[in-house]
Amino acid sequence: MTHPRAATRTTARLSALSAVLAAGVSLYALPAAAQGEIRVAWYGGNWGEAFRTCVAEPFTKATGVRVVPEIGTSTVTFAKLQQQKDAPTLDVAYMDGGISEMAQAAGVLDAIDPTGVPNLAKALPEAIYKADGSIFAVGSGYYSLGLTYNTKEIKTPPTSWNDLWKPEFADTVTIPSPANSSGVPFVMFLNRMWGNPPGDLSKTFEKLKTLKTALYFDSSGAASNAYQSGEAIIGAHFNVGAWDLADKGLPIGFAVPKEGVWATDARLHLVKNAPHKADAQRFIDTALTPEASACLAEKLYLGPAVQNVSVSPDVERKLPWGVGGSVKNLQLFNWADINRDRAAITDAWNRELARQ
Amino acid sequence: MSAAMNRALPLLAAPVAFFAAFFAVPMIVVVSSSLMAGGVPSLGNYARVLFDQYHWDVLAATFRIAGLTTVACALLGYPLAYYLVRVVKSPALRRTCVILLVLPLFTSNIVRSFGWMVLLGRNGLVNDALVGVGILDRPMRFLGTELGIVIGLVYILLPFIVLAVGNALAAVDPALEDASSDLGATPFDTFRTVTFPLCLPGLMSGIVMVFTLAVSAYVTPALLSGGKITVFPMLIFQQYSTVFDVNYGGALSMTLLVMTLVLVGLAGWIGNAGASATGRKAQ
Numbered sequence: 001m002t003h004p005r006a007a008t009r010t011t012a013r014l015s016a017l018s019a020v021l022a023a024g025v026s027l028y029a030l031p032a033a034a035q036g037e038i039r040v041a042w043y044g045g046n047w048g049e050a051f052r053t054c055v056a057e058p059f060t061k062a063t064g065v066r067v068v069p070e071i072g073t074s075t076v077t078f079a080k081l082q083q084q085k086d087a088p089t090l091d092v093a094y095m096d097g098g099i100s101e102m103a104q105a106a107g108v109l110d111a112i113d114p115t116g117v118p119n120l121a122k123a124l125p126e127a128i129y130k131a132d133g134s135i136f137a138v139g140s141g142y143y144s145l146g147l148t149y150n151t152k153e154i155k156t157p158p159t160s161w162n163d164l165w166k167p168e169f170a171d172t173v174t175i176p177s178p179a180n181s182s183g184v185p186f187v188m189f190l191n192r193m194w195g196n197p198p199g200d201l202s203k204t205f206e207k208l209k210t211l212k213t214a215l216y217f218d219s220s221g222a223a224s225n226a227y228q229s230g231e232a233i234i235g236a237h238f239n240v241g242a243w244d245l246a247d248k249g250l251p252i253g254f255a256v257p258k259e260g261v262w263a264t265d266a267r268l269h270l271v272k273n274a275p276h277k278a279d280a281q282r283f284i285d286t287a288l289t290p291e292a293s294a295c296l297a298e299k300l301y302l303g304p305a306v307q308n309v310s311v312s313p314d315v316e317r318k319l320p321w322g323v324g325g326s327v328k329n330l331q332l333f334n335w336a337d338i339n340r341d342r343a344a345i346t347d348a349w350n351r352e353l354a355r356q
Numbered sequence: 357m358s359a360a361m362n363r364a365l366p367l368l369a370a371p372v373a374f375f376a377a378f379f380a381v382p383m384i385v386v387v388s389s390s391l392m393a394g395g396v397p398s399l400g401n402y403a404r405v406l407f408d409q410y411h412w413d414v415l416a417a418t419f420r421i422a423g424l425t426t427v428a429c430a431l432l433g434y435p436l437a438y439y440l441v442r443v444v445k446s447p448a449l450r451r452t453c454v455i456l457l458v459l460p461l462f463t464s465n466i467v468r469s470f471g472w473m474v475l476l477g478r479n480g481l482v483n484d485a486l487v488g489v490g491i492l493d494r495p496m497r498f499l500g501t502e503l504g505i506v507i508g509l510v511y512i513l514l515p516f517i518v519l520a521v522g523n524a525l526a527a528v529d530p531a532l533e534d535a536s537s538d539l540g541a542t543p544f545d546t547f548r549t550v551t552f553p554l555c556l557p558g559l560m561s562g563i564v565m566v567f568t569l570a571v572s573a574y575v576t577p578a579l580l581s582g583g584k585i586t587v588f589p590m591l592i593f594q595q596y597s598t599v600f601d602v603n604y605g606g607a608l609s610m611t612l613l614v615m616t617l618v619l620v621g622l623a624g625w626i627g628n629a630g631a632s633a634t635g636r637k638a639q
Binding site for chain 2: 172215218221226354355
């Protein structure tokens with residue numbers, strides 16, 4: 001956390017210095033300013049590390065342009081973009097599905113143009129998001145919310161979301177709360193799965209009320225913690241978080257049930273009036289290479305949003321769609337629908353489930 | 357006088373600017389957004405909050421948890437402060453105790469609450485110990501209960517009350533207590549009529565600090581409730597961070613603030629009345 005701030009301070013000092021120099025020897029000051037950097041907003045923790053290794057470092061190697069990360073969740077990044085609407089300092093922003101549509105509606109995004117980003121041609125058609133005829137976001141990798149279970153306590157992998165209601169799992173189940181980005185879409189996913197009418201969630205809430213949970217998780221970290229401590233032995237979790245636990249040697253399995261999984265993606269956005277637009281486009285172009293995608297798949301198990309990415313068999317089974325799957329197996333909801341019903345579903349959840 | 361004022365003004369400018377930028381401005385933003393609905397000025401958000409029994413239930417749960425936390429902190433913190441100030445004679449030992457007390461404050465709330473999630477879990481240390489010793493037959497549920505949240509909050513907020521009471525106790529002149537026993541009062545009477553009333557302001561400020569921090573706590577209740585109990589700050593956070601309704605969120609924030617101020621004001625009034633009554637009796 002101190003790192004970016006220290007970097008800003010150094011930059012400020014340097015620019016003050018170059019201003020002084022510019023007054024005297026203007027010719028020498030110019031190349032220093034032109035050397036360039038771009039500011040990219042991405043997430044914290046292992047996500048940010050992966051974006052740095054897989055995208056930023058190859059980009060800097062190829063162009064000599066430094067990447068200054070601004071670490072924050074999608075929501076924080078969106079708030080920053082709105083604040084700096086008139087004079088943006090960010091060039092590129094990673095934001096999750098859902099927030100991406102909100103940023104588009106708020107008018108803080110620029111169109112991503114195939115002439116500036118030729119690798120757009122390599123992206124999966126599902127990963128290109130358009131509004132009013134222009135591309136406002138491009139996917140950078142999918143992740144899903146699947147069935148996660150303790151392999152020590154549960155010998156046969158669960159095959160259906162309905163298994164969560166089995167009496168032997170009473171009080172050991174965890175599912176996301178609406179405070180988590182997957183909470184509201186998960187309710188809509190269950191609603192569709194049970195064949196309830198899209199506009200009426202009352203039956204779904206009735207069923208959810210009968211689910212004997214250990215906890216509703218509001219952050220991915222809380223879910224990981226619950227599976228790790230044995231507080232939860234079955235439930236929902238992101239493939240990224242579940243496999244991360246398994247890789248650490250914990251007895252955790254991840255299954256794609258027969259009803260499928262709800263999924264979303266981390267997306268790249270070009271900031272409107274970005275101070276370094278050309279370099280920002282090249283950054284997005286670098287992110288859309290099969291190499292960068294394969295690297296993200298290996299580090300985070302993000303399902304590639306680019307065609308013809310090959311990964312090792314061990315990585316492949318940990319991707320959001322499971323063994324032998326593809327993006328076609330993911331249930332990608334229209335975020336406009338989710339955002340429209342978000343307030344009502346959150347309110348219903350509070351009243352029906354989040355009270356003893 | 358005016359020269360001193362002139363010297364003092366620039367010194368004041370920094371804190372005033374700081375408070376204006378980081379307290380007054382955000383507060384005005386929250387208040388003004390709470391008074392807007394659908395782009396027009398309206399009291400609709402407040403009507404939505406106040407005319408709904410659900411919000412009163414959540415508010416009651418929030419104040420119940422904060423109240424229990426405050427009582428527990430006072431009951432544990434007062435003897436601890438007394439011990440530190442009056443019983444521990446060695447300054448080095450006292451310093452060590454104070455450092456031990458304050459040390460947890462250097463760790464983030466999130467980390468400490470995660471710690472409690474592990475300790476209080478079904479297979480956690482607390483349950484293992486209680487079952488092992490034979491106090492319980494089978495693991496007790498702490499997570500997702502008000503008790504679990506109170507345990508987490510007491511742990512986090514205890515230092516505030518100990519420091520407040522400790523400072524007040526240290527300021528009590530021991531000569532007054534000596535005089536009291538010289539005049540024939542038992543140690544308990546001396547404590548009841550001299551020591552306790554004199555450090556009551558410290559205790560009250562500690563209580564107010566703990567209560568307000570407990571009412572506004574988000575991280576600890578969010579983690580230890582397991583999403584099964586809702587406190588008011590969780591409703592506010594939801595509106596700002598996932599529903600993005602800053603108008604309704606603003607009205608929720610102002611409701612909590614006003615209710616807390618009313619309760620704290622009431623407690624202060626009762627405390628003052630109590631203190632002056634004890635003072636009169638002592639005379």
